[in-house]
Every structure is written in structure tokens, then in C-alpha cells.
Amino acid sequence: MFKENEENLTLMLPFGFRDIFPVEAQERKDIDEALRNEFISWGYGEVKTPIIEYTKNISAGAGTEWKDKLISFFDVDGNIVSLRADMTVPIARLSGMRIKERQLPARFFYFANSFRQSEPQKGQKRVLNQAGLEFIGAKGLAADLEILNILINLLRNSGLKDFKIAIGHVGFFEGIAGWFGPDNEGYETVKKNLISKNYVALKEFLAAIDPAKSEVFMDMIKPAKDFKNIEALCRGIADKKVSASIDYLKQVCSVLDGLGFAENIIIDLSIMRDFGYYSGLIFEIYAPGITEMIGSGGRYDGLLKKFGLDVPATGFAMDVDILHKALEGLISDKSRNISKIILNVETTDYLKTLKFAERLRKDGNIVELIFGFGRDTENISLEKKADFIFRIDFKNNSVLVSDLKNNTLETKSIDEFI
Amino acid sequence: MDSEEFDLSISIPKGYLFDVCRQMLKNSGYDTSVLEEQSRRLFTISARDRYRYVFSRPMDVPVYVERGACDIGFAGKDVLEELDSNVIELLDLKNGRCKMVVATNRECIEKVKEKYEHFGSIKIATKYTNITKKYFDSKGMQIEIIKLYGSVELAPILGIADEIVDITATGDTLKLHDLVEMEEILISTTRLIVNSASYRLKFDKINEFIDRIRQ
Numbered sequence: 001m002f003k004e005n006e007e008n009l010t011l012m013l014p015f016g017f018r019d020i021f022p023v024e025a026q027e028r029k030d031i032d033e034a035l036r037n038e039f040i041s042w043g044y045g046e047v048k049t050p051i052i053e054y055t056k057n058i059s060a061g062a063g064t065e066w067k068d069k070l071i072s073f074f075d076v077d078g079n080i081v082s083l084r085a086d087m088t089v090p091i092a093r094l095s096g097m098r099i100k101e102r103q104l105p106a107r108f109f110y111f112a113n114s115f116r117q118s119e120p121q122k123g124q125k126r127v128l129n130q131a132g133l134e135f136i137g138a139k140g141l142a143a144d145l146e147i148l149n150i151l152i153n154l155l156r157n158s159g160l161k162d163f164k165i166a167i168g169h170v171g172f173f174e175g176i177a178g179w180f181g182p183d184n185e186g187y188e189t190v191k192k193n194l195i196s197k198n199y200v201a202l203k204e205f206l207a208a209i210d211p212a213k214s215e216v217f218m219d220m221i222k223p224a225k226d227f228k229n230i231e232a233l234c235r236g237i238a239d240k241k242v243s244a245s246i247d248y249l250k251q252v253c254s255v256l257d258g259l260g261f262a263e264n265i266i267i268d269l270s271i272m273r274d275f276g277y278y279s280g281l282i283f284e285i286y287a288p289g290i291t292e293m294i295g296s297g298g299r300y301d302g303l304l305k306k307f308g309l310d311v312p313a314t315g316f317a318m319d320v321d322i323l324h325k326a327l328e329g330l331i332s333d334k335s336r337n338i339s340k341i342i343l344n345v346e347t348t349d350y351l352k353t354l355k356f357a358e359r360l361r362k363d364g365n366i367v368e369l370i371f372g373f374g375r376d377t378e379n380i381s382l383e384k385k386a387d388f389i390f391r392i393d394f395k396n397n398s399v400l401v402s403d404l405k406n407n408t409l410e411t412k413s414i415d416e417f418i
Numbered sequence: 419m420d421s422e423e424f425d426l427s428i429s430i431p432k433g434y435l436f437d438v439c440r441q442m443l444k445n446s447g448y449d450t451s452v453l454e455e456q457s458r459r460l461f462t463i464s465a466r467d468r469y470r471y472v473f474s475r476p477m478d479v480p481v482y483v484e485r486g487a488c489d490i491g492f493a494g495k496d497v498l499e500e501l502d503s504n505v506i507e508l509l510d511l512k513n514g515r516c517k518m519v520v521a522t523n524r525e526c527i528e529k530v531k532e533k534y535e536h537f538g539s540i541k542i543a544t545k546y547t548n549i550t551k552k553y554f555d556s557k558g559m560q561i562e563i564i565k566l567y568g569s570v571e572l573a574p575i576l577g578i579a580d581e582i583v584d585i586t587a588t589g590d591t592l593k594l595h596d597l598v599e600m601e602e603i604l605i606s607t608t609r610l611i612v613n614s615a616s617y618r619l620k621f622d623k624i625n626e627f628i629d630r631i632r633q
Contacts, residue, residue: 162619163432164619200509200510204510222625223617223621224621225622286618287615288619290486291615292615293583399600
């Protein structure tokens with residue numbers, strides 16, 4: 001009569017979120033480890049920031065479209081707060097709060113989840129598992145080259161073949177906008193269409209202003225292996241900002257060529273990002289067989305000023321979920337070299353059992369305990385991908401060792417292991 | 419996805435755009451003999467051009483391209499607008515022209531207006547729910563959308579909707595059902611779309627294809 005009705009929980013997650021199981025988590029850890037070692041070897045230090053920030057701060061650097069994608073709610077004091085949507089803005093905020101000019105340049109890296117709203121019917125994820133770095137207070141070529149070098153090292157060392165880093169420059173569009181005429185609205189239209197990848201609308205818009213120039217522009221934003229075509233077109237434009245940005249990209253490429261990275265670089269002046277804060281070099285990472293962008297980055301000199309520290313900065317972020325997919329089959333499972341033993345005992349002598357298991361672990365094995373012979377140990381062991389089952393009989397001081405790989409069965413004395 | 423057998427995978431819509439696309443490929447000098455024998459096959463490979471052609475429903479073309487099953491696809495602007503696909507819309511091929519319109523029964527024109535003033539909302543039947551919503555939102559009009567998968571023209575006759583939003587090439591079907599065009603929402607033509615990763619990874623092959631198609 002007084003029994004409450006048990007609540008039946010709906011076994012569902014809010015759309016766009018998921019759980020991660022041990023195999024994936026382990027591989028993820030190995031990937032993170034490789035990235036971390038590279039970051040640390042260049043002098044970068046890890047930072048962690050709160051998941052929640054003031055919406056005002058988060059949207060400081062975001063593009064207009066992106067602001068709608070924040071997951072926001074009211075704090076108890078009535079302030080609007082949001083889940084962070086990337087790590088660049090929180091790190092800019094952190095730098096503004098904590099970093100003094102004399103501490104610059106500052107090198108930070110991170111592994112973090114970021115959150116962005118998406119439409120339910122599109123079925124897209126709302127959590128991004130990101131890894132990346134930010135190089136704060138570093139201007140110019142040296143810094144851009146450093147982060148590109150790190151990025152290429154990471155990707156090459158991971159075993160990823162034939163990946164491409166497409167590089168472009170925001171200054172190119174500023175120059176182009178000036179070349180077409182001093183019209184800021186035009187720049188926004190160009191930007192909007194590049195972000196939505198609508199080249200048809202883009203060309204129509206520009207052709208209405210100047211058909212000949214629009215042809216040149218559309219030709220320039222084709223991805224290319226080298227600067228031959230781009231330079232020829234650039235001479236016809238004769239705009240300072242355009243040629244300065246092309247020269248900059250040429251310098252970047254010539255150093256990367258010297259480092260032996262030429263095959264991984266393409267020039268792509270169509271790259272534009274949905275963030276307001278990019279200001280110079282911008283780039284995107286692609287790999288064969290992976291249809292999503294693995295990562296992206298670039299220079300964002302104007303962002304930190306908004307947080308009270310007027311210094312340049314550059315950085316990149318990778319989507320670790322997508323990187324993981326790209327690396328499928330390339331990750332060597334380190335734990336496979338360690339034997340996994342299912343320790344099966346029918347006893348209540350927990351002390352002896354725990355001591356014996358600890359002994360085996362000290363020898364470098366993974367030991368999983370199963371008490372009681374009643375259960376179907378063989379099947380459990382297969383499920384758990386074990387190498388051995390040790391059935392212990394403390395009374396007779398013996399161990400029945402079944403080697404699951406070689407299919408052998410052998411009785412040994414416990415003393416052999418101790 | 420990468421194969422020894424072909425360099426590019428191209429998504430071709432079945433239906434009225436199929437012949438338009440085949441003709442275009444033929445005019446550009448591509449081997450279209452493999453497209454002639456397309457009957458119930460889902461895809462075919464041209465060994466000479468090293469292209470794989472994937473045949474699909476028009477609404478699925480942008481999905482295949484967005485998800486990278488195909489590098490390139492031919493899709494109507496109506497479909498792209500409806501799906502809001504994340505693909506590069508590279509070229510307007512200017513063919514396959516049709517328009518999307520708001521239409522209603524000849525006798526109902528006045529009635530619909532009255533109804534909107536009286537009840538503050540009208541019912542629209544359509545296959546294109548996203549475009550319809552976007553269009554009426556932009557006009558600040560309140561509507562109820564009724565999603566249908568075919569024979570949208572029937573809806574006003576059967577009285578389940580006041581107006582329809584549908585695609586029309588010649589206007590014949592509208593006339594046949596005593597419907598009149600009230601407003602034009604968009605003009606649709608065939609667009610060449612490209613997967614954004616493919617565009618960077620296979621740009622030489624893709625640029626070559628585009629240059630030939632444009633000629």
C-alpha cells in the first residue's frame with residue numbers, strides 16, 4: 001500500500017551525445033599521449049578551463065552564425081552562461097585574466113570537450129572532443145611556422161598517410177574586397193558565401209560588381225599545389241594586401257618545403273572561417289577517406305585585446321573523434337603485449353587470493369578476479385579477451401593454467417609463481 | 419572510399435535531371451555508354467574515364483556528396499535549399515530549370531486571404547517543408563505545414579490545405595488541376611556540388627572535370 005511506484009527511466013541520451021567504452025577510451029588515451037608528448041617537447045603547458053563561461057565572453061570572438069550554436073542557460077544569479085564552444089576563446093579569456101606581458105610568449109595546449117547546438121533532425125553531435133594549442137603573444141611567421149611544424153609532426157608521427165593541410169590567408173579577402181571597391185557589406189557577403197560554400201551565389205554577387213574581376217577571383221580560390229597560377233593572377237590584381245598575403249603564404253611554404261613537408265601542403269585561398277577572430281594565416285586539415293575536416297587553425301591577432309591583453313596569437317584545434325577515425329588501424333594497442341589473466345577461485349580466502357593476484361600484477365600481468373567456479377569462466381574469458389585462466393586450488397596449493405591462445409591445459413604449483 | 423578502379427565518384431540523380439546530366443557529360447567528351455544501360459543498377463564504372471557513377475533519388479544526391487560517398491554530384495537548387503547540405507555549390511549549370519511556387523485553387527484565392535485574416539493562419543501542403551517554413555517565416559506569415567510525399571496538387575482539391583508549395587517546370591500540372599501560381603519562391607537550376615574534403619584532396623582531378631563540363 002505504501003510502496004511507491006518505481007520510476008522507469010528512459011534509457012536514452014539527449015541527442016548528439018554518446019558514451020565511450022574501454023576499447024575506444026584506451027585508444028583515445030594513446031592518441032592523446034602522442035599529441036601531449038609533441039606539445040610538451042616544444043615547451044607548451046597544459047591548461048584546463050571551466051566548462052561554463054559567461055555567454056558574453058564566449059560570444060566575444062564568435063561569428064554571427066556561431067552565436068546561435070551556443071548551449072546556454074541562466075545561472076542562479078540571472079546571468080546567462082554557456083557551455084564553452086571551443087577552447088580558443090576560454091584560453092584568450094584566461095590569458096587576459098592571468099598572464100602579464102613579461103610572461104609572454106605563453107604556450108598552452110589542451111584536451112577538452114566543447115559543445116555546440118545542432119538541429120535534432122540533422123543528427124549531428126553536440127559535443128566536440130578537441131585537442132589543440134594556442135601560442136599567445138607570438139607574432140608573425142616564426143610563430144605560424146612553429147605551430148604548422150608541430151601539427152605536421154603530430155600527423156606524420158601518428159602514421160596518417162597523404163593528409164593535406166590547406167593554407168589560406170584572411171588578408172587576401174580584405175585585399176580583394178578593396179580591389180572590388182570600398183564596400184564593407186560586400187566583404188560580409190563574400191565571407192558568408194565562402195562559409196556556406198555557395199560559389200554560385202558568390203560568383204553572381206561579384207560578377208554583378210565586375211565580371212572580369214570575378215573570373216580572376218574565382219580562379220584564384222581554386223586549391224593548388226603551387227603558386228604558379230596564383231602569382232600570375234596576383235600580378236593582374238596589383239593590390240598591396242593581396243600580394244602581401246600571397247607573399248606570406250609563399251614564405252610559409254618555402255620553409256615547410258625545406259623541412260620536407262611539401263607533399264602535405266596545398267594552397268587554398270577559399271578558406272574562410274565562421275569565427276570573427278581570425279586575422280592572418282588560416283588552415284584546415286584533411287585526410288583521404290575522412291569526409292570531415294580533421295582540424296583547423298590560424299592567426300587571431302584581434303581576439304586577446306577584447307580580454308585586455310593586446311597581443312597577437314596563433315593556434316590550432318583538432319577534432320579527436322575524427323582524428324581517431326582517420327587513424328583506425330594505425331593505432332598499435334600497447335596493452336596487447338600484456339597478458340591478461342582471469343583469476344578464478346572458489347574460496348573465501350580473500351587475503352590469499354588478493355596477495356596472489358598482486359604477485360601476478362607485479363610481474364606485469366593484467367589480473368581480473370572471478371570468485372566461484374559456478375560461472376561459465378571460459379565464455380567470460382573470451383568476452384574479456386583474456387589470455388589465460390588461472391583456476392586456483394589453495395587446498396592443494398595448485399593452479400590449473402589454461403592457455404586460451406595455445407589451447408593448452410596444465411597444472412602447476414602455486415609456489416612456481418611466488 | 420578510395421579505389422583502384424576509379425578516380426572520382428559522381429552522383430547522378432534519377433528522374434528528369436538524368437538525361438540532362440548524361441547529355442552534359444556526353445557533350446564534354448565523357449564516355450556515357452555506361453549510362454545508357456542504366457536500368458536497375460545502382461552504380462556503374464566507366465573504365466575509360468575512371469569515374470564511378472552512382473544513381474540515386476534527387477533528394478539523396480547532396481547526402482551522398484556531403485557524406486563523401488561521392489566526390490561530385492548534380493543536384494537541383496530546390497533540393498540543395500531544402501536539405502541545407504554542407505557541400506560546395508561550385509557551378510550553376512543553368513539547365514534543368516524549374517521554379518518553386520506558392521499555388522492555390524483558382525476559386526480559393528479570395529477565400530485564402532479571408533481565412534488568413536480571420537484565423538491568422540493557413541495550411542500549406544508541400545514536399546519541401548524547410549523551404550516553405552523559411553519562405554513564410556521571412557514574410558512573417560503564420561502557417562501550418564502538411565508534409566506530403568507526392569501529388570501535392572491534390573491537397574487543395576481534397577480540402578486538406580489552402581495552398582501548396584511545389585516545383586513546376588512548365589506550369590502544365592498546375593493548370594491541369596486548376597491551380598494558379600500566387601508567388602514565386604525560387605528559380606531552380608542544376609548545380610554541380612562537391613564534397614569539401616574531396617575538393618582539397620583531389621583538386622586536380624576535380625578541377626579537370628569542372629573545366630571540361632564548363633566548356
